[in-house]
Amino acid sequence: MLKHQLQLAWYYFQQEYSQPHQKLLRWVQAILMIFIVTLTLSSNTIQHYLQGNLQNLLGADAVLTQKNKLTTKQLTLLENFSDKVVNTSQINTTLTFNGKWQSAKLKAVGNDYPLQGQLLTSTSLQSPAIVTNGGPLAGNIWLDSRLLASLTLSIGDVIKLGEQTFIVSKVLIHEPDRLMEGHNVAMRALVNKSDMKKLAFPADLIQHRYLISASKSQVQQLIDWQQEQLPAAHINHKLGAHPLALFWQRTENFLGLASIILFFMAAIAIEQIAQVHLKKEQYFSAICMSLGASKATGLQLSLFKWLINIVVLIPVVALLSGVFHWLVVSWLSETFAEITWQLELWLTAKTIATSVLLFAVFHSPVWLTLCQTSVSKLFHQNHKSMSLGLVKLCALLVLVLVAVNYSDNGLLTLMLVSSILITIILIVAISWVVLTLGEKTTQQFSGLVPFTFFMMKQRLLSKSTQILGIGLSTFLLLFTLMFLKDLGNTMGAYQRTHDGNVMVSQASQVEMNAIKKWSKEYDINLRQAKPYVYAKVVKINNQALNKFTTKPSDSLATLSHSIRLHWTQDIPKTNSLVQGTWWKKDAEKWQQISLEEEVMTDLGLDLGDTLTFIINQQSYTFTITASHVYKPGSGSIIFWVQMPQTAIQHINAPHYNMASLELNDDQWPLLGQLWQKHPTIRMVSLQELTKQFDAILAMVTKVISGFAVMIILLAIIVILSSINALEGKEKKKNSVIMSFGFLKKTCLQLNIIEWLITALIIAIGAIAGTYITGMLIYQSQFSLPYQPDFLILFITLTIILSTVTLLGIYASRHSLKSSVKQLMADN
Amino acid sequence: MPCSIELKSVSQSFENISSASIASKVNASTITLFENLDLSIHQGQSYAITGPSGAGKSSLLMLLSGLEKPTSGQGTYLNDKQINDNHSSSLDNLRSEIGFIFQQFHLLPELTALHNIALPLKLRGDKQAIKKAKHWLEKVGLSDRANHKPSQLSGGEQQRVAIARALVFSPKFIFADEPTGNLDQHNANEIADILFACCKENNAGLIIVTHSSDLASKAQNIYCLANGELTKTSSTNSVNKQQDEEKQVASC
Incomplete structure (x- = not known):
């Protein structure tokens, strides 16, 4: 019986194969599955790579990192948990040579380095790498090849760092304890431990790293000890995740959210196609029943046909996803060294199965209708049932749940889903207003024209489904393209709007005084200077940070490292208050803070919640009394966490400063002078910033362009389906x-007029939706001021009008x- | 003088290509529906074309309405102005002067009865469309169903709306293909009476294709199309029928 029905389903599948609604359905399903499978395979490859990367590059079983050197007692305790401990220290500095400068990570090691793995060096840029035991001798410095090239140095040259001189004696090829290989682009330099002492850098700027050889149980003991005794320290270990894994998970979540938009569009397309399916299947099933077949037969045939359709697609999807996966891996190999492509059959199958389940949810209204069908349906056409609406609502709920599950940023997801809902309401309202006004006037x-308005108004219900489908697709497409364009423009305009062309991100009090003196001496414009202390959040509401929330987010990623805590009496010009009350002048209650709104949302914090910070090894608990957001137009130095000015009297910690400077072309060479005297000032020139932006922009452009192509394809399918x-x-x-x-x-004339009116409604709806979404999302999520360009909007309107009209007529x-x-x- | 449609020596045939012959591109046979057929239709008169299925009745209707071209022969249309000039034109010029009534009614499901009737007037830009549609709705006895959609009307009511829609823009000729084919005897009689009466009142020529001898017998001219030949059947009741229709007009 089953075999017979399968044969029958196969026969009807062949009959319907080239019908437009079947073709469209296959396109939608194929595009979406290829996207989802490629995304999953690529993510998985990166996760595996990061795991392998961790194992190979940790250079120890565990690494304990903290700002201060361990006390003798702490070191003794640490040695109890390990077989061997090797101490290294590192600092961010700027090396100068012949008027050129380059920031680099300077690491000091002893003769016991490395603990595990191989230290590779060479005697010249062209020589092969050799395994080296122990670091450089005192007075020697080893530089990586990029640093050598950037400063046009050769082996044997002498460079000056602070008051010390160093001979460049080797090329540094590879250090085994570098976690970030391939990801951290900082240039590297290696010196002897004793030289670090001679350089006399401020103690609080040096990062002390303890490479530990330990068993699994010892590592666990070590972690427990660190959490209890050294909460501000950071541990990486082979049992844990790669520091980049969290970053990648967030990237993945963003892509996941993007794929939700695609799912929404696919759902719209499938909903439109299902209208045709529904009628055909219902008619077919009723005919079968009138010929004596049971209701179940019609349902089974429909299910089998749908399954055959999917099964036929799977080889194509698997093959194309494999090819795209290979292309993505090749592209990523520029960033992730030695990443390799592998065939992932099981994962492909699992992802396809999940997609198929989602498709089944979208298609379920057709099957539910078949359950309710009867021969009488042949006599009475289309009775809409309530349960059908319920199923569609369920499908929408599934989509929202998937969106929430995928996203790491609750606020962004909420905003995006709200924007979609607002756009739906807008398009419905605009349809009604335009058609009613059009008809009346x-x-x-x-x-x-009056006739077309009249007809469209009369057919408002069926027409609005079509308008809604195309309108939503256009909105999503427009938003993606606008975002790409605005992001590019903002980055391009950075040079013009940024206050100052040199940004000081860290300068100690002494260094800041030197900067002030130097800028005054050379008449350099010092635009802003704001003080801060480094603070690390260890507890929220008396609960350890990693226990308070495990959901990855931008905020959590940042808070897991030391943040800059700023003190100020008044609300800075760069901020505005969104909730709570700002502290009064000379506030007696000094343990209060204002937190950036996005952090509050990401971590689910409210006013009255407490945050415990470790500041210079001391613990301080603050209560959140206010929340602030960025206000554009008054500069770009902003802080996530701010406390009253009176608080600083109670905190014993080194003060640092952020500042912005404006240098003219003649003043650029003077920077080398400043850096040579104060190599630990962290400064970045606009040139370097824009270089980074360009790199990010190129990557963002590639990702969004690929994404836009997918959306354009789906938008065309939605139009054709509708x-x-x-x-x-x-x-x-x-x-x-x-x-x-x-x-x-x-x-034909009526058709053209109808499509012009349809396109007009769609264009107004999509542009208004994009505008609202821009207002909602741009500022809060991407710190971009949203200033719509009306000329661009008009051009967009014209493009949408003509494209939708032409496509519609065709x-x-x-x-x-x-x-x-x-x-x-x-x- | 009324306007008229003339078919002179028209023949209609088509290629019968079976799926097997599509593959082989041979064995395509020509099927001739009728040859050298002459027929004159005058405004204000009613005509019934009967005959067995497949005889070509609907094709003849399409030729008369100018929507299809004959394989050979000529169709001409003589309107009021041309009558004085004694000069006829092609049936293409007939397009704006004709209305259709179908067996399946073909009302637009999203529109109410009133708006379905107003449709052709709206298309012509008639500002009185709704007023005239209301008047016609009254004529066909459905003024209380103005705001009902087709799915809320019975078959008979839907066909009344279709009749009103076909006549509302005062066409000179109405072509009806099995207008009562979907209705029971009682409704069929009622619809037929309304159709004939309304055409008469509007001085529209009515051409009906039907299998129903009852319906055909109401026409002033009855033709039978069979075996490629069109023969006029004399209607003994035609005079009585005409009197009946005149009575009906008074009530229409």
Whole structure:
């Protein structure tokens, strides 16, 4: 029996294979599955790579990192948990040579380095790498090849760092304890431990790293000890995740959210196609029942047909996803060294199965209708049922749940979903207003335009489904493209709007005084200077940070490292208050803070919650009394956490400063002078910033362009599906019009006017939706001021109008192939 | 003088291509529906074309309405102005002067009865469309169903709306293909009476294709199309029928 039904389903599948609604359905399913499978395979490859990367590059079983050197007692305790401990220290500094400068990570090691793995060096840029035991001798410095090239140094040259001179004696090829290989782009330099002492850098700027050889149980003991005794320290270990894994998970979540947009569009397309499916399947099932078949037979045939359709697609999807996966891996190999492509059959199968389940949810209204069908349906056409609406609502709920699950940024997801809902309401309202006003105002005139308004108003329900489908797709497409364009523009405009062309991100009090003196001496414009202390959040509401929340987010990623805690009496010009009350002048209650709104949302914090910070080895607990957001126009130095000015009297910690400087072309060479005297000032020139931005922009452009292509493809399918869904009705309408004595030309004219009105509604809806989304999301999520360009909007409007109209007219050409004879043939 | 449609020596045939012959591109046979057929239709008169299925009745209707071209022969249309000039034109010029009524009614499902009737007037830019549609709705006895959609109307009511829609823009000729084919005897009689009466009142020529001898017998001219030949059947009741129709007009 089953075999017989499968044969029958196969037969009908072949019969329907080339029908437009089946073709469209296959396109939607294939595009979405290829995207999802490629994304999953690529993510998995990166996760595996990072795991392998961790094992190879940790250079120890565990690494304990902290700002201060361990006390003798702490070191003794640490040695209890390990077989061997090797101490290294490192600092961010700037090396100068012949008027050139380059920031680099300077690491000091002893003769016991490395603990595990191989230290590779060479005697010249062209020589092969050799395994080296122990670091450089005192007075020697080893530089990596990029640093050598950037400062145009050669082996044997002498460079000056602070008051010390160093001989460049080797090229540094590889250090085994470098976790960030391939990801951290900082240039590297290696010196002897004893030289670090001689350089006399401020103690609080040096990062002390303890490479530990330990068993699994010892590592666990070590972690427990660190959490209890050294909460501000950081541990990386082989049992844990790669520091980049969290970053990648967030990237993945962002892509996941993007794929949700694709799912939404696919759902719209499938919903439109399902209208045709529903009628055909219901009719077919009723005919079968009238011939004595059971209701279950019709349902089974429909299920089998749907399954065959999916099964036929799977080899194509698997093959193309494999090819795209290979392409993505090749592209990523520029960033992730030695990443390799592998065939992942099981994962491919699992992902396809999940997608198929989602498709089944979208398609379920068709099957539910078949459950309710009866022979009487042949006599009474289409009774809409409540349960069908319920199923569609369930499908929407599934989509929202998937969106929430994928996203790491609750606020962004909420905003995006809200924007979609607002756009839906907007498009419905605009449709009603435009058609009602259009009909009313044109009533007094004769011609085809008033007639089209009249017809569209009369068919508001069926027409608005079409408008909504295309409108939402256009909105998503427009938003993606606008975002790409605005992001590019903002980055391009950075040079013009940024206050200052040199940004000081860290300068100690002594260094800041030197900067002030130096800028005054050379008449350099020092625009802003704001003080801060380094603070690390260890507890929220008395609960350890890693226990408080495990959901990755931008905020959590940042808070897991030391942050800059700023003190100020008044609300800075760069901020505005969004909730709570700002502290009064000379506030006696000094343990209060204002937190950036996005951090509050990401971590689910409220006013009155407490944050415990470790500041210079001391613990301080603050209560959140206010929340602030970035206010553009008054500079770019902003802080996530701010406390009253009175607080600083109670905190014993080194002060640092952020500042911005404006240098003219002649003053650039003077920077080398400053850096040579104060190599630990962290400064970045706009040139370097824009270089980083360009690199990010290139990556963002590639990702968004690929994404936009997917959306354009799906948008075209949505338009075709919506036309396909109404084709029968349109054909009949055209035939009826011709039976009133009109020519095909009139039908074509009506069609053009109708598509122009449709496109107008869609364009207004999509642009308004994009505008609202821009206002909602740009500022809060990407710190971009949203200033819509009306010329661009007008051009966009024209492009949408003409594209939708042309595509609509082209796709509805079949409905113009109607005739009065066809109406007679329906008899 | 009323307007008229003339078919002179028209023949209609088509290629019968079966799926097997599509593959082989041979064996395509020509099927001739009728040859050298002459027929004159005058405004204000009613005509019934009967005959067995497949005889070509609907094709003849399409030729008369100018929507299809004959394989050979000529169709001409003589309107009021041309009558004085004694000069006829092609049937293409007939397009704006004709209306259709179908067996399946073909009302637009999204529109109410009133708006379905107003449709051809709206298309012509008639500002009085709704007023005239209301008047016609009254004529066909459905003024209380103005705001009902087709799915809320019975078959008979839908066909009344279709009749009103076909006549509302005062066409000179109405072509009806099995207008009562979907209705029971009682409804069929009622619809037929309304159709004939309304055409008469509007001085529209009515051409009906039907299998129903009852319906055909109401026409002033009855033709039978069979075996490629069109023969006029004399209607003994035609005079009585005409009197009946005149009575009906008074009530229409």
